[in-house]
Amino acid sequence: MMNAPAHAVHAKTADAPVPHAHAPLIAWTPELSVGIEEIDSQHKTLVDLLNQLHVAIVERHGARDAAEILERLVDYTRIHFAVEEALMRMLDYPDYEAHKAEHEELVEQVYQLRHKVMVEGKPITGELLFFLKRWLTEHILASDQKYAPHLLSRGVRAQYAKPSWLQRLWARSSH
Ligand SMILES: [Fe+2]
DSSP: OOOSOGGGGSSOOTTOSSOOTTSOSSOOOGGGOOSOHHHHHHHHHHHHHHHHHHHHHHTTOOHHHHHHHHHHHHHHHHHHHHHHHHHHHHTTOTTHHHHHHHHHHHHHHHHHHHHHHHTSOOOOOHHHHHHHHHHHHHHIIIIIHHHHHHHHHTTHHHHTTSSOHHHHHHHHHTO
16 A cells, blocks of 8 residues: 655656656766766666665555565665675775664664565555665765765775676675
């Protein structure tokens, strides 16, 4: 059941007074970019998974579809955080511990959410989608943006000239 009105889960709609059901939950904007291509592309994948979840709910694709997307979100989040943490550690980011603690809290939140939906059978409501939207965007805007200048100054791009860690981790996790 959709408890919240559709507009509650949409991105900014200032130029679109009547929100369309297919407007994405999160629109990628330049403010979300940390200026590190591979990290941005991982963040875009997370944005895409949340948008897919939104579509599955709005179009009532059924609980199974939504659960599968949620499962992918949990898996991809863990891999993405592992990549960020590895980079921060390798490049001596001074706020590493605090950032890692924040990741742990975010993972815990998404585990709890998965439990509610998949074990307790709770519906994914507009409110919950809005929670996920903030869960991701606030972390990128407030915390990931802080590590970007440090990682860039330590040559993060050269790290990524090597074969993609994410692709290897992701391929391994899906077997
Ligand atoms: Fe992060």
